[in-house]
Amino acid sequence: GKMIHHVRPAPDTRHHSGGAGTATPQSLPPFIADLADCVIIPLTHQQKAVAHLTVDIAFSYHVAADDELLLQSLSSALTDFPVLCGRALNLRREDTAELVLCVPKAHHRDAGTKTYTPSWAYVPLTFDTNERVDTYINGVAPNDWFDMAVNCIPSGACDVSSFAHHEIDTSKLGDPMTRIRVSIADKGHQMIAISMNHSLVDAGSISLFMAAWSRQYQLCREMGGAEAKMHEDVGRSIITFDHPMFDMDGKRNDEQASVPDEWTRLLPNESSGENPFVENKANMTNEMTDVSCTIYYRSRDQIEVLKNKSLAETHRQRQLQLEEQREIRTPPYVSSNDALLGEVCEQLEATSVLLCMDWRPVLDRTTFFGYAVLFLYLDFPSASNVAVACRNILGWKGANGEGGCAITVRDANFVMWKMQNETKQGPTDLIWNSWTGLFNLHDQDYCNDNHRGDNFAEMECCPHDMLMSEQMCRARVDVARRGLSYAIVFPQPNRSVRVYFFGPSEVGRLLHH
Numbered sequence: 001g002k003m004i005h006h007v008r009p010a011p012d013t014r015h016h017s018g019g020a021g022t023a024t025p026q027s028l029p030p031f032i033a034d035l036a037d038c039v040i041i042p043l044t045h046q047q048k049a050v051a052h053l054t055v056d057i058a059f060s061y062h063v064a065a066d067d068e069l070l071l072q073s074l075s076s077a078l079t080d081f082p083v084l085c086g087r088a089l090n091l092r093r094e095d096t097a098e099l100v101l102c103v104p105k106a107h108h109r110d111a112g113t114k115t116y117t118p119s120w121a122y123v124p125l126t127f128d129t130n131e132r133v134d135t136y137i138n139g140v141a142p143n144d145w146f147d148m149a150v151n152c153i154p155s156g157a158c159d160v161s162s163f164a165h166h167e168i169d170t171s172k173l174g175d176p177m178t179r180i181r182v183s184i185a186d187k188g189h190q191m192i193a194i195s196m197n198h199s200l201v202d203a204g205s206i207s208l209f210m211a212a213w214s215r216q217y218q219l220c221r222e223m224g225g226a227e228a229k230m231h232e233d234v235g236r237s238i239i240t241f242d243h244p245m246f247d248m249d250g251k252r253n254d255e256q257a258s259v260p261d262e263w264t265r266l267l268p269n270e271s272s273g274e275n276p277f278v279e280n281k282a283n284m285t286n287e288m289t290d291v292s293c294t295i296y297y298r299s300r301d302q303i304e305v306l307k308n309k310s311l312a313e314t315h316r317q318r319q320l321q322l323e324e325q326r327e328i329r330t331p332p333y334v335s336s337n338d339a340l341l342g343e344v345c346e347q348l349e350a351t352s353v354l355l356c357m358d359w360r361p362v363l364d365r366t367t368f369f370g371y372a373v374l375f376l377y378l379d380f381p382s383a384s385n386v387a388v389a390c391r392n393i394l395g396w397k398g399a400n401g402e403g404g405c406a407i408t409v410r411d412a413n414f415v416m417w418k419m420q421n422e423t424k425q426g427p428t429d430l431i432w433n434s435w436t437g438l439f440n441l442h443d444q445d446y447c448n449d450n451h452r453g454d455n456f457a458e459m460e461c462c463p464h465d466m467l468m469s470e471q472m473c474r475a476r477v478d479v480a481r482r483g484l485s486y487a488i489v490f491p492q493p494n495r496s497v498r499v500y501f502f503g504p505s506e507v508g509r510l511l512h513h
Helices: 045-049 067-078 160-165 203-223 225-230 300-324 336-348 386-394 412-420 470-481 505-511
Strands: 003-007 038-042 054-061 087-093 096-104 106-108 114-116 123-129 178-184 190-197 291-298 352-358 373-379 430-434 463-469 485-491 497-504
Touching: 003 067, 054 203, 054 470, 067 123, 067 178, 067 203, 087 160, 190 203, 291 300, 291 470, 291 505, 300 336, 300 386, 336 352, 336 386, 336 430, 336 485, 336 497, 336 505, 352 386, 373 386, 373 412, 463 470, 463 485, 470 485, 470 497, 497 505
Parallel strands: 123 178, 352 430, 430 485
Antiparallel strands: 003 123, 038 096, 054 190, 054 463, 087 096, 106 114, 178 190, 291 497, 352 373, 485 497
């Protein structure tokens, strides 16, 4: 039968001495208000722009995890992710209302333990039986396999003056921004379906959370829930939530004359529009009717064929360079992502792309939890060999550190500058978003005790698949219907991939060959 639990962050005994008082969450943006049991923090422009969307992913397992251990380990993991228990609030100041986030804070209790006390600070976790989770088809999970994180954005607003008593009016809060459903079939096949408000997470954040939950599950199983929390200081990453944009307030430099050409090339010439998901965006003027979600697969060998095809054109250009004695900059390699992007652009006849980039590794913020996506604008002379053109723009590493081409997007100064200009959008043909570097999937036989810890979402075994929800697919079909195609690449076992293409049905048929 169906069981619903309100999972709260576990009491935290780490690094605390006894005493009274409160402890606010670590590494948060500057507080708008510090109340009795929560803090009010701002959201970035990007977070507000995607707050109407959810990210809904289901992880499929051949071996079911223990329900009680899932509950214990989720509670322990949430201690490091208090924002997942947060709630959205429309905060009214004078004549305007701003979307903000209420994050629970912990109170010191006996023996130095910190406990999160707000009644609204929890993540709903549902356990259910569902025979269909053993028979899903082609990478899409039905919506009823999820508890969708809906109604997160409240309709009303709360006046800032109401904080005078240092308490929050809970009637003004939105619904939980994270919901999890665990479904199991008789054969032991299990699906862990996660729905999170997009303002809280991107793909990298989901990876961080699943890694933490997985690690806590293994510790709870091996040492017991209570002992796991006591012994987890060593090797436990400190999760941070403070977006770098808040460090740049008042420090913006708009002197474009000093900006390198390589940087400005990754912005469109036009400066209109908001973000790729709003209906009035400048590049969504050509409404399309015959659009759909096409799902296709590329094996490791097929990706190598695509890369070799692109490099053959590079070799031809090099020959021309020698014969005509002129300089043509050609990369010595293309990445798998370049090759997959090039294939779609060729069929779509796309000459401009918004490439999604995770800035965490560039800024050495690998434990940042939040929305860490930059949209790089790439413009190509033609759609014939986008893989090479993409690598020319992004740069490459030379052999032994020599003879390379500057990798602009790996420059921390560029990333900080791009954040300040992220609202500048222009006409674009395609959004390209790859999740392949963030999750690992393995076959059941690979998941044994000798390989524990290799996977980001391992419980009793490694997940053998990850699926997108119907709702998430439909939201991106809506984007494509407004004239902007979209592609998301998911990892598959053995370095193969599953590509979700949202765009013209005719192009989808060409890709699904």
